[in-house]
Amino acid sequence: MTALDRLALDPRITVHARAGIDPRGRCVVYRMRRAQRALDNPALETAIAVANALEQPVVVFFGLLERHPMANLRHFSFMIEGLAETARELMKRRIGFVARLCPGLSSDSEFARFCADWRPTLVICDEAPGRSVSQWQREATLYRSAPLWSVDADVVVPSRLLEKEQFAARTIRPRIRARLDQFLKPVGNREVRVPWDGRADLGSLPLVTELADQLHLDRSVAPAHFQGGTAAALTALRRFLRDRLCGYADNRNHPDLDGTSRLSPYLHFGQIGPHTVALTVRDADAPARDREAFLEELVVRRELAVNFVRYNPRFRSLASAEPWAQRTLSEHARDRRAYLYSERQLADAETHDPLWNAAQRQMVISGWMHGYLRMYWAKKILEWSPSAAEAYNICVRLNDRYELDGRDPNGYAGIAWAIGGKHDRAWGPERPVYGKIRYMSFASTSRKFNSRAYIEQWSG
Ligand SMILES: Cc1cc2nc3c(=O)[nH]c(=O)nc-3n(C[C@H](O)[C@H](O)[C@H](O)COP(=O)(O)OP(=O)(O)OC[C@H]3O[C@@H](n4cnc5c(N)ncnc54)[C@H](O)[C@@H]3O)c2cc1C
Structure with missing residues (x-):
């Protein structure tokens, strides 16, 4: 069994295309969508582990839709703040970051072009619960010369292990709890063995923000009262632990007390991962009742929602x-x-x-x-x-x-x-x-x- 075969056994990984490793491949590509962070990101860490085994560099691709059908200035400004920081952090870790502006409703053509230019040995994506099997099959045709894996980076317990739509919190809770010892562990942030040599035309920090100016956005919804990015998410988490975790069980349903974490935007854009939040809260110096109430929301309720979207294709109606x-x-x-x-x-x-x-x-x-x-x-x-x-x-x-x-x-x-x-x-x-x-x-x-x-x- 090769090092790659061993890695693919990780239950967070789904193998969508088993093309053989291309001996002419030059890098491992991580197509980032949902987990927009450099810290504690299982998809990124899988890409690094594969790249280290192959002695190749890692490059992250992010496609920005020029005309997003649903998102607006509020969403994009928060996302761009986060992406600019993520690009910086990736570069510090000697990982490439490429953002491309994509006309149309999908970034697939740009991604296919990118792969044709850069010849990945393996392509890794982060898992998105709303993506269907046929969408993954289509994705596998974008670059046929490399295997395609997806990694469930934004849940604690991989959503495919739950197999079908769960009826209620009471049915998913024991299934999640039974797997917490296995999956609620630090993600770990590996050293990169082969640095991305980088090329000026490939995209860099200024490019992300420059691209943002070219987006055709619905500007009628103003930016929100939130600073985007992983650093801001970690600050919000620290403040929650300091000021509001003690008492959360009683205060969380009191809008006047503002007793919750306000982490949902950061979790939504993957600027912070559930492992980081759950482990910090689990080990915090706070009453068990408050920690448990919070973990019930963050892990049980949140992963019940992911399960609903993954297994019920009519979730929008x-x-x-x-x-x-x-x-x-x-x-x-x-x-x-x-x-x-x-x-x-x-x-x-x-x-x-x-x-x-x-x-x-x-x-x-x-x-x-x-x-x-x-x-x-x-x-x-x-x-x-x-x-x-x-x-x-x-x-x-x-x-x-x-x-x-x-x-x-x-x-x-x-x-x-x-x-x-x-x-x-x-x-x-x-x-x-x-x-x-x-x-x-x-x-x-x-x-x-x-x-x-x-x-x-x-x-x-
Ligand atoms: C009608 C309706 C619409 C909602 N829309 C959204 C939405 O668009 N996006 C969104 O993230 N959440 C949504 N929620 C769930 C929940 O209200 C928010 O996640 C929560 O209020 C976010 O605030 P917080 O981060 O301070 O939560 P906290 O109480 O601090 O909880 C921590 C985290 O646990 C998760 N969580 C908390 N409550 C729930 C819940 N009921 N179900 C699933 N996960 C939960 C969230 O990820 C949250 O960030 C919706 C709930 C309802 C009833």
Whole structure:
């Protein structure tokens, strides 16, 4: 068995194309998409391990879409801040970094051109839960002379080991816990044996930011109140440990106390990895109850969301809901709605409900809504829309447009939970519009925390 065969046995790795190693290959290429970091990145570390075994350099390729169909200035400015730092850190580790501007809806053609020029011996990608088998098959045809592997870099327990869609947190929790000893370990940041010799025309730090100026972005959504990048993520993590981890179990559902980590944008863009966060929290000097409550969200709930997107191809629509939820929603489809709002009115926070409006404004202005209110926010959109299917679509569009952490499995799972009963159960008594979907009222939600302070903070 060769060193490469041994590496490929790692359960985080999926081998998509088994082409033989090209003796004329010049480097190992890591096509970075989701795990946009140089620190604690299992995909990057796999690339380095392979390159070291072959005595070759590593180069990272990143394709920037000139016209992204969904992302806007808010998302791109945060991402570019992170990528500029990642490029710098990779270069410090003697790894090449190439960013290319890509016309069209995909970076595939640019990537194929890059491979034709640079002849990789092996191509490594990071895993993305929404990618289908056929997309991976297509990816394998972009450069047929090298094997293609993907590495599940942004979950603790490799998502393919869970095999199928999990029904709820209670079914995934024991499966994850049983594997934590094996997978919740430091990723390790290897020495690179053969440095990338670099070439000026190949892209460098200024190129990433220069490219950003050429993007055709929706500039109507302003940058968020977050600094992008791994250093900022580590600072946010340190602050959370210092100020908010003690008490997290009690405070996390209090939007007025701001008791959560606010790490979701960094996790979404892969600027920090779940291993770094989970190990830091696990070993922190804080009550076990708080550490466990946080790890439940970061590992169990987050990986349940990844599982949903990986194994339910209809995750962006109400069609992903469980049969009981579909049934109860259709039984109540004709119920009278006390209020009906258009997507524009919702986007502009023009409803009769001051708490909902405040939550919407927090999202639009700051780029991040408190998690407790995200539940309320989506449920009210169900109540105020002509149909549950339309409510689901509006939630996805607003969430993905304004949340800095939008377009994430957590978002799709959260919306599916709020509207489609996903990972939940039927609740009684049956209510208009909701049927047996769990209900949240203004009165009970606003009583659970100091909602007046929150509404004041985010009033128009
Ligand atoms: C309708 C709705 C929409 C949502 N949209 C998104 C989204 O677009 N992007 C997103 O990342 N999260 C989303 N969530 C999940 C959750 O609300 C956010 O992850 C969390 O509020 C982020 O804040 P934090 O980092 O301070 O969380 P913390 O409480 O500090 O938790 C730490 C991390 O654990 C994970 N986590 C926390 N709560 C959940 C949860 N309920 N489900 C899955 N993972 C969780 C996140 O990665 C989070 O960063 C949504 C939830 C709902 C109900």
